[in-house]
Amino acid sequence: QVQLAESGGGLVQAGGSLRLSCAASIGTFSGYAMGWFRQAPGKEREFVAAISRSGGRPYYADFVKGRFTISRDNVKNTVYLQMNSLKPEDTAVYYCATTYSSDWLRSDDYDYWGQGTQVTVSS
Numbered sequence: 001q002v003q004l005a006e007s008g009g010g011l012v013q014a015g016g017s018l019r020l021s022c023a024a025s026i027g028t029f030s031g032y033a034m035g036w037f038r039q040a041p042g043k044e045r046e047f048v049a050a051i052s053r054s055g056g057r058p059y060y061a062d063f064v065k066g067r068f069t070i071s072r073d074n075v076k077n078t079v080y081l082q083m084n085s086l087k088p089e090d091t092a093v094y095y096c097a098t099t100y101s102s103d104w105l106r107s108d109d110y111d112y113w114g115q116g117t118q119v120t121v122s123s
Contacts, residue, residue, distance in 0.1 A: 005022065005024075017086065034050065036096055047104070049061065058071075068083050093117065095113055
């Protein structure tokens with residue numbers, strides 16, 4: 001059974017930083033690309049960032065480029081999202097997910113999802 005558990009969310013002031021973690025209970029973590037998505041109240045879930053199986057190829061949504069960094073540790077079965085220069089519009093529930101697909105932007109192509117962690121950025 002695959003389980004993903006996000007942590008690290010919280011309340012932060014604009015301009016601050018948070019580091020999200022996603023620990024995976026999965027037999028072949030290194031076999032999956034990993035993605036982060038977010039969903040704000042009243043909005044659709046949107047792609048934030050993804051990283052290849054080896055960790056050598058990150059990809060970001062335009063609105064987080066230069067502010068967020070995705071990374072992974074295939075020994076610890078964990079993927080991270082370092083979020084800097086946070087803005088109030090970054091407020092959302094953040095989810096991690098696994099995918100075998102080469103299309104990282106589509107949430108429908110992700111197989112397993114965590115429960116999410118709330119990030120709230122105050123102005």
